[in-house]
Amino acid sequence: MARYSDALCRICRRETEKLFLKGDRCYTEKCAIERRQYPPGQHGQRRGKLSDYGVQLREKQKVRKIYGLLEGQFRSTFERAERKKGVTGEVLLQLLEARLDNVVYRMGFAPNRNSARQLVNHGHFLVNSRKVTIPSYVVRVGDVVELKEASRSMGIVTDSISKMEHRGLPAWLELDAQNFKGKVLQVPTREDIQLTANEQLIVELYSK
Numbered sequence: 478m479a480r481y482s483d484a485l486c487r488i489c490r491r492e493t494e495k496l497f498l499k500g501d502r503c504y505t506e507k508c509a510i511e512r513r514q515y516p517p518g519q520h521g522q523r524r525g526k527l528s529d530y531g532v533q534l535r536e537k538q539k540v541r542k543i544y545g546l547l548e549g550q551f552r553s554t555f556e557r558a559e560r561k562k563g564v565t566g567e568v569l570l571q572l573l574e575a576r577l578d579n580v581v582y583r584m585g586f587a588p589n590r591n592s593a594r595q596l597v598n599h600g601h602f603l604v605n606s607r608k609v610t611i612p613s614y615v616v617r618v619g620d621v622v623e624l625k626e627a628s629r630s631m632g633i634v635t636d637s638i639s640k641m642e643h644r645g646l647p648a649w650l651e652l653d654a655q656n657f658k659g660k661v662l663q664v665p666t667r668e669d670i671q672l673t674a675n676e677q678l679i680v681e682l683y684s685k
Contacts, residue, residue, distance in 0.1 A: 533682035540674050544573050545590050550613070555683055566676030567667050574665050577604065578612035580622055584652050584659040585641040586634050601628040616661050623658035647671065 527535065541551045558569035573579065578594040581602060587593035594612040596602065602609060603623045604616065616622065624634060638654050646652050649665040 533678045536675055536678040537682050540679060544579060545594060566680045569679065570667065570670050570672065570676055571665055572615065574670055575615045576612060577609060577614040577616055580616050583647055583650055584622065585638050585644065586624060588633065588637045592633060601625055618661050618663055620661045621658055629657050
């Protein structure tokens with residue numbers, strides 16, 4: 478399956494804001510946005526004003542890149558959001574937040590979503606005591622996400638948990654760091670979702 482393999486910092490520069498794709502580096506002066514606050518490329522500093530469509534497209538691309546989805550995956554998630562009750566844009570973000578790889582990241586078991594996706598793929602996590610290897614698995618209220626006992630000495634996990642103060646734990650999740658497990662307390666509200674995005678622009682883009 479195709480995956481983005483270029484420098485992640487270029488994505489943040491294209492959106493001219495921090496998307497926190499590289500974990501701890503994003504909180505230091507080494508972050509590319511701190512040094513070059515303009516899009517990459519030869520004409521990055523001279524790009525003109527975007528059209529309405531361009532603004533909508535950039536917002537969709539930003540959210541898609543944050544969660545690490547391919548276009549087809551993102552589109553199918555949007556279509557699921559359309560079929561559910563509620564405000565489509567908010568439901569879309571709730572579905573994205575409820576992905577297992579994102580929950581693993583939000584709980585602090587991984588420094589970024591790419592690492593979280595890899596850990597899930599390799600079978601390091603249990604959901605309600607059952608191994609789940611599908612990053613797109615949608616967790617529900619009451620689900621318990623737990624790191625396998627054999628994986629608890631992994632440096633990437635222990636290091637990430639020790640630096641949780643950078644991110645903080647969302648109110649809709651509960652974490653028992655000592656036992657390497659967490660619980661989904663509720664469906665996240667828009668205020669709980671730590672994302673600087675205008676989801677209505679995405680709805681408008683896909684509604685054309």
